[in-house]
Amino acid sequence: MKSYRPAYFIGEALKGLWRNKRYSIPTILVLLGCLVLVGSSYLIYENVDYNMNSLGLAKEIVVFIDSEATDEEVSAIGERIAALDNVDVANLVYISKEEALAEEADKYAEYGDLLEVLEGDNPLRDSYVIPYLTNEGVSTLVYQLNQIEGIVKINNRLDLAGNIENLKSGILFVLIVYMVILVFVCVFFIVNTIGLAVMARADEIVIMRYIGATGWFIALPFIIEGIIIGVVSSILAYFAQSFIYNYIVVAIGGNFSIINTCPYELVQNEILLGFLAAGLFCGVVGSFLSMKKYLKA
Amino acid sequence: MIEFKNVTKVYPNGTIALDGIDLTIEDGEFVFIVGGNGSGKTTLTRLLIKEEEITSGEIIVNEQKLSKLKHWQVPYYRRGLGMVFQDFKLLEQKTVSENVAFAMDVIGKPKKSKDLNVKTALELVRLLDKAHCKTHEISGGERQKLAIARAFVNEPKVIIADEPTGNIDPEMSRGIMELLIKINKQFDRTVIVITHEEQLVNFYKKRVIRINNGKIESDEGGGKSL
Incomplete structure (x- = not known):
């Protein structure tokens, strides 16, 4: 052997x-x-x-909702966003204005008294963080988001990104x-x-x-x-x-x-x-x- | 049995080394192949160990046509041949027993049978007492005996010795020849000795094939164990 x-x-x-x-x-x-x-x-x-x-330059767009919108309208906007092409629905995130304020409070915790001037008013808006799938379709996506009633601001850093x-x-x-x-x-x-x-x-x-x-x-x-x-x-x-x-x-x-x-x-x-x-x-x-x-x- | 059938070897530069050689060596024969420089005897050996390819004709060893052998089959074919060289070709950094064992390592023999075969081979060439010596510590004659032990250890059917006495003194040459004859007679191995030492050839009265200019000049004293 x-x-x-x-x-x-x-x-x-x-x-x-x-x-x-x-x-x-x-x-x-x-x-x-x-x-x-x-x-x-x-x-x-x-x-x-x-x-x-x-720096928040990931492949995502942030849209802010009209502060007058009701909870039902905010949800409806979310559903319309999710139905758009090129949206990574699985990672679509809703951030309420309360969550946004809490996040800001955490970020500026060392200046705690700074938020006291708000006296309970929350100047922030509800928002959706919308991750997208491909760079090619971003302009179309931004256009489609602009068409949705109730969205008052769209943040994207397409040039820098x-x-x-x-x-x-x-x-x-x-x-x-x-x-x-x-x-x-x-x-x-x-x-x-x-x-x-x-x-x-x-x-x-x-x-x-x-x-x-x-x-x-x-x-x-x-x-x-x-x-x-x-x-x-x-x-x-x-x-x-x-x-x-x-x-x-x-x-x-x-x-x-x-x-x-x-x-x-x-x-x-x-x-x-x-x-x-x-x-x-x-x-x-x-x-x-x-x-x-x-x-x- | 080894058969050369109308074997011709022409080198790329046009040199005809062998020209239509017909030759049969029976199992268990002892044969001297003699000839001067450039006669073709080395080419004949190289063809036999499949170091060179024939130009035409056929060499058949134990019913195996060498021209039909694939590259990967050549090492397995060579395991059936034991080679002894003029310059010994020993591994200088290894001991006497390691040199013999190496031949078994190469073909993957298990350690148990390896130890026994190495001992038997060294006993045959009377080098058992020098088993642990390095090869440079033994004499030229002993080095050639060691080469014979290595050629014999895997129990090949054929032993080919190419000028085995070329580098050793006449007295030791006789010892080497006696050893090869002993392997031929005692173990029934075919032994082919390529040499140009006429005196040695004449002394042993064995079959002698003379080659000159690539052709067989004479083939005398045929027969097994004369």
């Missing part, structure tokens, strides 16, 4: 990495650098999105271009590193072939070597990214308090999984390309 031991292949891969450390360590550092560059672009993208949401959406698209484009270029760079480095490891063991490979080793038996330690390079780079890049990001967050927090920074905890899992996927991809593809001729033979 055949019994190929996984420990043999992993052991050979680790020995190969150590033997070839002059090339494998720089490759790990190059991969680490590339991953941090891609990760940084992603974090910029996420932060723009985070700031859009916190549009500009920020454009910025996001730009960053996303740069991110994708970065990724493509850096994947090529990483694969190139891994192909060369594994190629050198193969050269260092050329005599051993010749012997293996004469003895009757299959292509997979010869190639597997090198493929594992590539995978280890990818995974180690990913993990190191994750910690480096965390350190750099938190350092920048502290700096921004002190000097540019107008910018809200997205907490790293919100994106750390995506960063780790993304890095691992990219590292594994580069490791597997790079080592496969290096070992192609042995896998065929």
Whole structure:
């Protein structure tokens, strides 16, 4: 019965990495650098999105209802809004004027006496927060909302939101271009590193072939070597990214308090999984390309 | 049984290495293949181990046509052959026993049978007492014995020795030849020795196939275990 031991292949891969450390360590550092560059672009993208949401520039329109409208009229307006195209009905939110006042009171709690001047009068209006599905149909939606009797004001920040959406698209484009270029760079480095490891063991490979080793038996330690390079780079890049990001967050927090920074905890899992996927991809593809001729033979 | 049927090998530069070779080697035979430099004997070996493709004709080993073998089948075919080289081709960083065990690792033999087979093979070549030595710590003759042990450990039907005495002194050469003859007689293995050492060939009175300019010049002393 055949019994190929996984420990043999992993052991050979680790020995190969150590033997070839002059090339494998720089490759790990190059991969680490590339991953941090891609990760940084992603974090910029996420932060723009985070700031859009916190500034209320999410894909939503706020309509205010005439203060004279009865509860029945307010509900009827809500039903008409829900019936419109391009409205994300599931997330449509009604905010009563009492809720709006309570929210404002919370927001300005430190100036508690400020609201006392109102002497029980609530100057705010009932409102609906209307999330929409696509940017393309927003103008039509705004027009349709204007036609609904009882709506006295429509708040939308289409221009600003549009500009920020454009910025996001730009960053996303740069991110994708970065990724493509850096994947090529990483694969190139891994192909060369594994190629050198193969050269260092050329005599051993010749012997293996004469003895009757299959292509997979010869190639597997090198493929594992590539995978280890990818995974180690990913993990190191994750910690480096965390350190750099938190350092920048502290700096921004002190000097540019107008910018809200997205907490790293919100994106750390995506960063780790993304890095691992990219590292594994580069490791597997790079080592496969290096070992192609042995896998065929 | 190994059969060469009208085998021709022409290299891309136009060199005709083998020209219509017809040859049959029976199971359990001991055969010397001799010839000068450029005679075609190395090409014949390379064709036999499927390192090169024939230009025309057919090689049949144990009823298996080599031209029909797929790439992925070649390693499994080679497991039926034991190769011994002039330059030993040992793994220098491994010990004597590890070198033999490696041949079994490659084909995925379980540890239990591996230990037993390694011991048997090292006993056969009388290197059991040096099992834990590194290969650079043993003599040239012992290195070739180790290479024979490695070739033998997986119990191949055919052992091909390419200039096995080329790198060792005459006295040790006799020891190597005795070992190959012992494997042939005691274990009924087909042994093919490629050499240019006429003196050695004449001493053992075995079947001798002479190749010259890619053709068989003579084939004498045929028969099993002469």
